[in-house]
Amino acid sequence: MKIFSAEQLHEADKITQEKQKITSLELMERASSRIFEEINNRLNGAEIKIKVFCGIGNNGGDGLVVARKLVREGYHVDVYVVNYSDKRSEGFLENYRTLKEDTKNWPVLLKSEDDFPEIKSNDFVIDAIFGIGLNRPLVEWVQKLIVRINESKAFKVAIDMPSGMLADEIIADQPIVEANYTLTFQAPKLAFFLPETAPFAGNVQIIDIGIDGQYLAENPAKAILIGEEQAASLYQPRSKFTHKGNYGHTYMVGGSYGMMGSMTLSSKAALRIGVGKVTAVIPQCGYDILQTSVPEAMVEVVPHDIHLADMKLELKKEDIVAFGMGAGTNEKSIELLTTLLNQVKTPMLIDADGLNMLSKYSELLELIPEKSILTPHPKELERLIGSWKNDFEKLDKVQKFSDKYKVTMVIKGAYTMTVSSDNIYINTNGNPGMATAGSGDVLSGVIAGLLAQGYDPAIAAVFGVFIHAKAGDLVVADTVPDALIASDITAYLGKAIRSLFEKPETKA
Numbered sequence: 001m002k003i004f005s006a007e008q009l010h011e012a013d014k015i016t017q018e019k020q021k022i023t024s025l026e027l028m029e030r031a032s033s034r035i036f037e038e039i040n041n042r043l044n045g046a047e048i049k050i051k052v053f054c055g056i057g058n059n060g061g062d063g064l065v066v067a068r069k070l071v072r073e074g075y076h077v078d079v080y081v082v083n084y085s086d087k088r089s090e091g092f093l094e095n096y097r098t099l100k101e102d103t104k105n106w107p108v109l110l111k112s113e114d115d116f117p118e119i120k121s122n123d124f125v126i127d128a129i130f131g132i133g134l135n136r137p138l139v140e141w142v143q144k145l146i147v148r149i150n151e152s153k154a155f156k157v158a159i160d161m162p163s164g165m166l167a168d169e170i171i172a173d174q175p176i177v178e179a180n181y182t183l184t185f186q187a188p189k190l191a192f193f194l195p196e197t198a199p200f201a202g203n204v205q206i207i208d209i210g211i212d213g214q215y216l217a218e219n220p221a222k223a224i225l226i227g228e229e230q231a232a233s234l235y236q237p238r239s240k241f242t243h244k245g246n247y248g249h250t251y252m253v254g255g256s257y258g259m260m261g262s263m264t265l266s267s268k269a270a271l272r273i274g275v276g277k278v279t280a281v282i283p284q285c286g287y288d289i290l291q292t293s294v295p296e297a298m299v300e301v302v303p304h305d306i307h308l309a310d311m312k313l314e315l316k317k318e319d320i321v322a323f324g325m326g327a328g329t330n331e332k333s334i335e336l337l338t339t340l341l342n343q344v345k346t347p348m349l350i351d352a353d354g355l356n357m358l359s360k361y362s363e364l365l366e367l368i369p370e371k372s373i374l375t376p377h378p379k380e381l382e383r384l385i386g387s388w389k390n391d392f393e394k395l396d397k398v399q400k401f402s403d404k405y406k407v408t409m410v411i412k413g414a415y416t417m418t419v420s421s422d423n424i425y426i427n428t429n430g431n432p433g434m435a436t437a438g439s440g441d442v443l444s445g446v447i448a449g450l451l452a453q454g455y456d457p458a459i460a461a462v463f464g465v466f467i468h469a470k471a472g473d474l475v476v477a478d479t480v481p482d483a484l485i486a487s488d489i490t491a492y493l494g495k496a497i498r499s500l501f502e503k504p505e506t507k508a
């Protein structure tokens with residue numbers, strides 16, 4: 001599913017009106033009717049006090065339509081107009097008039113802190129103060145209103161966006177409505193998925209309001225959400241008349257004394273995702289460990305007992321190299337990375353200490369083979385690209401880095417993002433149980449395994465991230481997040497792929 005910018009959504013709004021020959025008011029009525037239906041279905045006639053806070057733009061207009069419909073349905077509704085500007089939109093003015101005429105419900109005008117109503121914890125708040133039109137800092141009293149709404153602990157539903165949040169940037173130190181639910185029009189917004197802003201949106205539900213399909217299909221997205229359907233379309237099934245040579249060979253290079261688990265986990269995950277052959281390249285102390293715990297893998301040892309050291313690998317031209325899992329940053333290990341970067345022409349996967357080496361010796365960055373995949377966690381990312389002011393700036397810096405070095409970046413987090421030149425792919429599955437030691441090693445094995453099987457690098461990253469997270473979700477469905485360990489994820493990789501093609505059970 002595509003994520004569009006606020007600017008694009010405003011444009012889509014206009015094009016829809018032109019093509020469908022409807023007025024802005026009619027589109028607002030259609031959109032807000034859907035919001036009303038959602039809220040009415042949830043409340044189911046409950047004897048609850050509803051407080052609707054409306055701005056003076058079209059988001060406020062939506063709030064007024066919803067309020068009118070709720071009053072007509074017999075709910076107890078108080079409407080407040082947050083008078084932050086004199087520049088009322090037509091949609092606001094018209095629906096303000098209709099609300100008063102049709103329902104005799106007279107909104108209360110809020111102009112300063114003195115006008116704020118008491119909001120009780122058992123009130124139901126509808127936030128229609130600002131939508132995608134917010135574009136500058138809020139005046140102080142409106143900030144205070146948002147703080148008051150949040151402090152009330154009332155249940156809060158935001159229309160389109162929680163007020164105070166911008167779709168595509170962040171205004172520092174500005175309060176945002178902490179919504180329990182956000183009912184958003186047509187397409188999710190980027191801010192719903194970034195760590196700093198995502199918690200304010202609560203549960204996000206997308207409301208289809210019939211925006212022009214051609215616009216949505218043809219316009220480039222700011223980012224793309226990856227769901228089951230997209231993931232299923234990326235999968236490359238095996239055909240019958242093939243042998244292990246058709247599924248690639250991946251060299252997993254890493255490990256050091258005390259960190260050999262990283263290599264067993266990543267090697268096993270590569271095998272489990274279907275690679276034809278795995279060779280683990282490790283220090284000598286890991287030989288017995290690897291041979292015993294991953295008998296399906298071959299092992300080559302470097303000329304050192306406890307950490308990586310320089311050596312020449314006999315690579316075929318299509319072989320894939322993944323570097324860094326549990327490697328440590330010993331100088332000798334860096335020599336091996338340098339040799340590999342000079343030797344390998346296929347896209348590599350670089351993880352963990354491999355990334356730390358790249359940060360420390362930035363001249364190595366120029367040697368990374370094109371289309372390689374880097375999989376940093378937040379600290380490793382900061383070492384690579386420097387610090388950032390906010391999440392939007394982080395994404396921007398990652399895109400520039402990806403462009404400059406022609407690499408795909410997998411930014412790990414609650415919503416892992418894969419950034420490949422102009423494209424941002426957002427993964428929404430996975431669970432907090434996966435924040436556990438070795439989970440990243442498994443991901444590296446999965447992506448390297450897919451790369452070796454011939455997946456395009458960006459697709460190997462996007463599909464790998466999805467399947468890894470899906471496997472984690474399936475593990476947790478059988479247990480609790482706390483109990484998940486990294487090798488469970490590997491064990492469920494097959495089920496995760498199968499789940500993409502299982503039809504939901506239909507009732508007889």
Ligand SMILES: NC(=O)C1=CN([C@@H]2O[C@H](COP(=O)(O)OP(=O)(O)OC[C@H]3O[C@@H](n4cnc5c(N)ncnc54)[C@H](OP(=O)(O)O)[C@@H]3O)[C@@H](O)[C@H]2O)[C@H](O)CC1
Nearest residue numbers: 013028031057058059130131132133134135136137138160
């Ligand atoms: N997406 C769709 O297809 C539809 C969206 N709808 C709803 O419309 C809003 C967007 O409405 P809009 O009027 O553009 O914007 P807002 O209601 O969010 O904001 C109103 C205006 O407020 C001004 N502004 C911005 N920041 C501030 C501020 N900090 N202080 C004071 N005023 C501010 C700004 O105007 P300026 O010209 O002054 O910059 C805003 O325009 C969308 O979110 C949906 O809820 C339709 O109902 C259906 C179709």
Ligand SMILES: [K+]
Nearest residue numbers: 127128130161
């Ligand atoms: K809102």
